[in-house]
Amino acid sequence: MSRAPRFWDKAETDWRAHVLRPLGALYAQATARRLSKGVRARIDVPVVCVGNINVGGTGKTPTVIAIVEQLRDRFHQPHIISRGYGGRVKGPMQVDPRKHTAADVGDEPLLLSAFAEVWVAQDRLAAARAAQSAGATVLVLDDGFQDPALHHDLALVVVNAAKGFGNGLCLPAGPLREPAAVGLRRADLLLSIGSSEGQSRFVSRTSLPAELTHVTAELRPLETGMDWSDTRALAFAGIGHPEKFFATLKSLGATLVRTEALDDHQPLNLALMARLEADALALNAQLVTTEKDAVRLSPAFRSKVITLPVRLALPAKNALWDRLAELGVKKTS
Numbered sequence: 001m002s003r004a005p006r007f008w009d010k011a012e013t014d015w016r017a018h019v020l021r022p023l024g025a026l027y028a029q030a031t032a033r034r035l036s037k038g039v040r041a042r043i044d045v046p047v048v049c050v051g052n053i054n055v056g057g058t059g060k061t062p063t064v065i066a067i068v069e070q071l072r073d074r075f076h077q078p079h080i081i082s083r084g085y086g087g088r089v090k091g092p093m094q095v096d097p098r099k100h101t102a103a104d105v106g107d108e109p110l111l112l113s114a115f116a117e118v119w120v121a122q123d124r125l126a127a128a129r130a131a132q133s134a135g136a137t138v139l140v141l142d143d144g145f146q147d148p149a150l151h152h153d154l155a156l157v158v159v160n161a162a163k164g165f166g167n168g169l170c171l172p173a174g175p176l177r178e179p180a181a182v183g184l185r186r187a188d189l190l191l192s193i194g195s196s197e198g199q200s201r202f203v204s205r206t207s208l209p210a211e212l213t214h215v216t217a218e219l220r221p222l223e224t225g226m227d228w229s230d231t232r233a234l235a236f237a238g239i240g241h242p243e244k245f246f247a248t249l250k251s252l253g254a255t256l257v258r259t260e261a262l263d264d265h266q267p268l269n270l271a272l273m274a275r276l277e278a279d280a281l282a283l284n285a286q287l288v289t290t291e292k293d294a295v296r297l298s299p300a301f302r303s304k305v306i307t308l309p310v311r312l313a314l315p316a317k318n319a320l321w322d323r324l325a326e327l328g329v330k331k332t333s
Contacts, residue, residue: 003263004056004240008166008175017173024173031146031170031178040151041125046138046327049152051145053183054165054175056264057240058158059193059312061108061292062219064142066312068116070324071138077117079136081127082109083143084120086265091121092130102296107265108142110295116140125149138327145186146177154323157187160241161194161202161216181207189213189320193312213319221248222309229253234285236276238262238293245290249308257285268296277304 007014048067052058064080071078084091087106095109095118102110109118117134121127124147128139141150145157159165166175177183184190190212192202199216208214233254237245242261250256260276280287291309294302314320 003261004175008169009163010167014167017167017169020173021169024170024176027172028170028176028178028182032182035146035148037148040148041128042151043125043128043132043139045132045136046153047128047141047150048138048154048156048324048327049141049144049150050156050158051141051143052158053145053177053180054159054163055171055177056175057244058160058163059191059217059219060142060158061111062310062312063156063158063191063193063217064112064140065115066314067140067320067324068112070321071140071327072116074325076327077135077137078140079117079119079131079134079138080109080112080115080140080142081119081121081124081131081144082106082112082141083122083124084109085143087120089120092119092123092127093121094119094130094134103267107292107295111292112142123149145183152188153327154189155187156189156191156320157183158191158193159202161192161198163241164202164206181209184209184212187212189215189323191215191217191320193217193219215314215318215320217312217314219244219248219310220313221252222311224309226306227253231255231288232257232283232285233288234258234260234276234280234283235288236260236262236293237290238264238266238268238296239290240264245308248310249288252308254288257283262293265296268293268298268301270298273298273301277301 007016050060050064068078084106087104089105095105095113097113105120109120112118119127119131165180170176231254246259287305291307294307
């Protein structure tokens with residue numbers, strides 16, 4: 001996925017958004033038609049959907065990690081289901097990090113496989129049945145909010161508080177897969193991720209359904225013992241909003257001698273990495289990247305790049321954890 005156009009974050013009166021608005025309306029209609037087809041299938045274990053209304057980075061991956069850890073603490077055996085964006089596997093296939101690469105299954109499933117069993121499939125219902133047969137007591141859908149295949153016992157929409165819902169328009173006029181008001185009516189919870197300043201701005205400019213539970217959180221770097229204050233870094237990132245990663249590094253005290261914002265999920269091929277390595281050497285800098293990018297590195301470069309992982313930070317008591325606690329090991333319906 002290429003970089004998001006800047007006008008997506010501007011008012012919908014931007015001329016480019018105005019010109020593309022009819023196409024956005026058609027995209028919204030196509031999403032609505034897809035969601036209206038048939039009845040969602042129910043399976044014998046609960047399904048938690050972690051989705052979004054925006055395209056691009058909203059914080060879904062760290063949210064999925066936090067949820068599976070919380071479910072495991074509650075004696076579940078969570079399995080994750082992903083479409084495997086960027087991978088060649090059609091599935092359903094269980095991810096094996098010992099033999100699969102990001103080119104096979106996608107970078108997010110490969111990263112998530114360190115935290116739970118992960119299945120990639122174009123057909124989420126087939127993957128759900130395979131996971132249940134393999135012993136899953138709860139399924140976590142990484143994305144899938146706009147997929148009509150499965151019934152969701154808990155539907156969570158994740159949004160970047162600083163970006164909000166952009167200009168409020170659908171692709172390609174704006175960043176939305178469907179109108180925010182329409183999508184939020186299907187959600188059980190909204191999780192906005194960002195600083196307190198970003199959260200205040202999000203609430204002030206967003207009209208949320210009165211009955212929708214809103215939970216706030218932020219991403220914090222994982223304590224690894226690294227002293228970033230003495231680090232000259234050449235930082236690169238191919239995520240939805242690489243500027244957030246660069247800002248986090250600066251906040252930790254690293255000196256960013258150069259940053260390289262790559263396209264979301266961009267392959268880290270030999271030519272690119274050889275150039276970055278040469279640039280870092282010339283600048284007397286350490287290569288640093290995100291956890292999601294690191295899984296796309298070839299073995300030759302894994303020991304040459306430092307990874308900065310981030311984790312979702314929530315209050316110990318919050319509505320999301322309460323809803324997860326209500327999920328039974330087996331559904332009664």
